[in-house]
Each structure stands twice: as structure tokens, then as C-alpha cells.
Amino acid sequence: MTGTEAVPRVLGATPAAASGPEHVTEPVAYDAILLAGFGGPEGQDDVIPFLRNVTRGRGIPEERLEEVAHHYRHFGGVSPINDQNRELKAALEAELASRGIDLPVLWGNRNWDPYLEDALAEAQERGFTKLIAIATSAYSSYSSCRQYREDFARVLEEKGLEGTIQIDKVRQFFDHPGFVEPFIEGVRNAVDELRERVPGIDPATEMRILYSTHSIPSTDAAKSGPAERGFGEGGAYAAQHLAVAEIVSQEATGGVIGWDLVYQSRSGPPSMPWLEPDINDRIAELPALGVKAVIIVPLGFVSDHMEVLWDLDNEAMETSEENGLVAVRVPTPGTHARYVKGLVDLVLERRDGVPVEQRPALTTLGPWYDVCRPGCCENVRLGFKPAAAGLAP
Ligand SMILES: CC1=C(CCC(=O)O)c2cc3nc(cc4[nH]c(cc5[nH]c(cc1n2)c(C)c5CCC(=O)O)c(CCC(=O)O)c4C)C(CCC(=O)O)=C3C
Numbered sequence: 001m002t003g004t005e006a007v008p009r010v011l012g013a014t015p016a017a018a019s020g021p022e023h024v025t026e027p028v029a030y031d032a033i034l035l036a037g038f039g040g041p042e043g044q045d046d047v048i049p050f051l052r053n054v055t056r057g058r059g060i061p062e063e064r065l066e067e068v069a070h071h072y073r074h075f076g077g078v079s080p081i082n083d084q085n086r087e088l089k090a091a092l093e094a095e096l097a098s099r100g101i102d103l104p105v106l107w108g109n110r111n112w113d114p115y116l117e118d119a120l121a122e123a124q125e126r127g128f129t130k131l132i133a134i135a136t137s138a139y140s141s142y143s144s145c146r147q148y149r150e151d152f153a154r155v156l157e158e159k160g161l162e163g164t165i166q167i168d169k170v171r172q173f174f175d176h177p178g179f180v181e182p183f184i185e186g187v188r189n190a191v192d193e194l195r196e197r198v199p200g201i202d203p204a205t206e207m208r209i210l211y212s213t214h215s216i217p218s219t220d221a222a223k224s225g226p227a228e229r230g231f232g233e234g235g236a237y238a239a240q241h242l243a244v245a246e247i248v249s250q251e252a253t254g255g256v257i258g259w260d261l262v263y264q265s266r267s268g269p270p271s272m273p274w275l276e277p278d279i280n281d282r283i284a285e286l287p288a289l290g291v292k293a294v295i296i297v298p299l300g301f302v303s304d305h306m307e308v309l310w311d312l313d314n315e316a317m318e319t320s321e322e323n324g325l326v327a328v329r330v331p332t333p334g335t336h337a338r339y340v341k342g343l344v345d346l347v348l349e350r351r352d353g354v355p356v357e358q359r360p361a362l363t364t365l366g367p368w369y370d371v372c373r374p375g376c377c378e379n380v381r382l383g384f385k386p387a388a389a390g391l392a393p
């Protein structure tokens with residue numbers, strides 16, 4: 001700490017995240033923000049081509065694809081994710097305007113229209129050469145960080161824009177207050193709601209908080225984040241979720257209510273290990289512990305996309321009911337004012353080259369890196385691919 005300002009760093013600073021080549025503290029004159037989304041289908045005809053885009057070369061079993069296609073078909077073939085990103089883009093533009101910041105927002109997706117290619121074409125047309133990307137994913141792993149960076153590099157290469165357009169990326173923001181505070185508020189509200197719905201309930205013994213995130217293959221998890229920091233089997237991915245869950249529990253309940261980190265939306269062949277326990281398996285164990293009500297927190301997700309609507313609001317809710325539990329699902333950050341403000345702060349942090357000591361982070365793991373090391377979050381199954389926004393090898 002420099003002592004200039006009280007930064008809300010609940011657990012104090014950690015040497016591992018201290019200033020180094022992974023943090024950029026030189027100001028950069030960015031031309032625009034690149035909002036990089038996942039993308040989703042917007043009609044029945046889009047469903048299969050979209051799923052082909054997502055799963056190309058991944059070895060996802062046919063039955064799993066049919067199952068996921070069914071989730072989309074249930075909602076008319078429309079994923080909510082594109083509208084959520086349209087709303088986020090509008091909210092970012094309003095926040096930027098209200099703060100007098102002149103940075104246009106270009107939106108492009110990895111897997112569906114509008115594509116990253118379209119956003120880059122627009123950047124080229126408008127003569128932009130320095131973009132700061134916000135990917136709609138908060139944690140470190142292949143799927144939630146590196147895959148975005150590889151796609152930036154691929155599109156720049158395909159368009160012959162390497163060396164002309166620079167794409168930087170804001171740090172993974174899992175422990176930024178703008179991302180975490182909406183969850184704290186959501187858990188507080190959920191506790192109040194459950195007290196009303198289950199009169200006389202004892203939160204300490206009869207409530208449980210389940211922090212849920214996307215399962216990923218165990219090999220991807222082990223490779224998430226820099227190996228040097230020794231995060232163990234679950235890698236930075238599991239460590240980050242555990243640290244954020246701890247903070248949310250402390251801030252929202254004083255640590256009184258018991259909690260677990262659980263996983264959802266497993267894919268891949270059954271023979272391949274993915275992170276566990278599955279949320280539904282954990283829910284089924286809770287009645288035997290005396291639990292009567294469960295608070296489901298979609299801690300791994302920035303908005304209410306398909307995995308939240310289907311796997312939590314449908315499946316996990318049904319499992320809770322079957323097990324005689326009252327359940328509440330907490331909102332995702334979505335377009336919460338604190339989240340939107342936080343994303344703009346993350347952009348300014350890079351534009352202005354804010355010293356690391358002044359960057360807010362609520363866990364000892366962060367503030368996370370601006371530029372990743374060469375092998376960070378590499379996918380061992382798919383092999384090495386070049387990635388933008390990284391340190392030179
Ligand atoms: C960590 C993670 C996030 C980040 C969490 C976050 O920050 O949001 C995320 C986000 C998303 N994943 C999404 C959709 C899909 N993901 C799939 C497949 C996979 N996801 C994986 C992981 C993640 N995925 C993995 C390891 C696979 C296996 C294939 C592979 O190794 O790459 C498949 C194929 C079918 C299947 O296998 O399930 C689909 C359709 C959507 C759009 C939802 C909508 O339309 O609303 C979003 C935002």
C-alpha cells in the first residue's frame with residue numbers, strides 16, 4: 001500500500017500480485033472499448049450452426065449436443081445472452097457519457113453474430129489502432145480468458161491487422177468490487193427472503209449457500225493461471241472462486257451460514273474428469289445435514305444466460321424442490337450500476353496506468369494480471385495457439 005487512499009482490499013496485499021511485468025502502469029491512449037461476448041443463437045435456425053461453432057474439434061458427445069440444443073429450442077431457439085450484451089453495451093455507453101469519457105464501445109462475439117470479425121472491421125474503418133477489450137467472463141481459465149485472447153489473435157491475423165491494431169484486455173475481474181458487490185447484495189436479500197418464507201428458520205444451521213460456477217475439464221483447471229503461483233489441482237480457477245465465495249459469505253452473513261463451491265453445466269465425455277461436485281448432487285446431500293433452505297449464487301456468471309436459466313432456474317430449483325428445500329437464486333451482475341461502473345473503472349485503470357497498489361481487489365489473489373504469461377491457461381488438449389494481450393515469450 002502506498003498509503004494514498006484506502007483501497008478495499010479485505011485480506012491485505014500479497015507479494016505474488018505485486019507490481020511486475022504482468023501489470024502495465026504506462027498510460028495508453030485507447031481509441032475504443034472492445035466488448036467481447038460469447039454469442040448465442042437468436043432463432044431456431046441458428047441453434048445447430050451456433051453449437052457447431054462452439055464445439056468444433058472439442059469431442060463433445062452427440063447426446064450432449066442434442067441435450068443443449070433442446071435447452072435453446074425450449075426458449076424458441078433464442079439465447080438471452082445477445083440481448084444482455086446489448087443492454088450492457090448501452091449501460092457502458094451511458095456510464096462513459098455521464099463521466100465525460102469519449103470512448104466508443106464496439107461489440108463482437110466469439111461464436112455468433114455480431115462476430116469479433118465485425119467489430120474489428122468497424123475498428124479498421126474508423127481508423128482505431130488501440131483497443132481495450134472487456135471479455136464477459138470474470139475468472140481465469142481457457143474458456144473464460146485465454147480462448148478470448150486466442151480469438152483476438154486469430155482475427156487480427158486473418159484480417160492482416162497484426163501490428164496495425166493492438167488489442168489489450170482488462171484484467172480478470174473476479175475480485176473487483178464492481179463484480180463482487182452485486183453478489184453480496186444478492187445474498188443479503190436472499191437471507192431476508194428466506195427468513196420470511198421459512199418463519200423461525202435458524203440461518204446458522206438450517207440455511208446453506210451454494211456458490212455455483214461452470215464446471216471445466218480438470219486438466220484445464222490445473223493449467224489455469226500461472227503455474228509459478230502453485231494453486232494446486234483446481235488451478236487459479238478454483239482458487240479464485242473459493243476466495244470470492246469467502247468474501248461474499250463474510251460480507252453478506254458474517255460467515256455464519258455454511259457454504260460450498262459447486263459446479264454445473266458439465267459437458268464432455270463421461271470418461272473425462274471435470275470439476276466436481278455437481279450442484280444437484282450437493283443439493284441432494286443437504287437435507288441429511290438439517291438444511292431447510294438453500295441460496296444458489298451464480299458466482300461464475302456475469303449475466304443470466306442459458307446456463308443460469310436452464311441449469312439453475314430449471315434443474316437446480318427442481319432438485320431443491322424434490323429434496324424438500326426452499327431455494328432462492330441470487331441475481332447475476334447483469335447491468336447492476338456497481339458492475340457497469342466497475343467495468344469502466346477497469347478500462348480507466350489501463351488507460352491511465354494506475355499503480356497496482358491503487359487498484360481495488362477484494363481478495364489476496366488480485367489485482368489480477370493485465371498481460372498473461374506465455375503458457376497461461378493453455379489448453380493441453382487443443383495445443384498451443386498464439387494469444388493477444390500477453391507477455392512476449
Ligand atoms: C468456463 C466457461 C464459461 C464462462 C462462464 C461465464 O463467464 O459465463 C462458459 C460460458 C458460456 N458457455 C456457453 C455455451 C456453451 N458452452 C459450451 C461448452 C463448454 N463451455 C465450457 C466452459 C465455459 N463456458 C466448456 C469447458 C465447454 C466444453 C467445450 C469446450 O471445451 O470448449 C457449449 C457446447 C455444449 C456443451 O458442451 O455444453 C455451449 C452451447 C455460453 C452461452 C450461453 C447462452 O447462450 O446463453 C456461455 C456464456
Ligand SMILES: [Fe+2]
Nearest residue numbers: 143214265307
Ligand atoms: Fe460454455
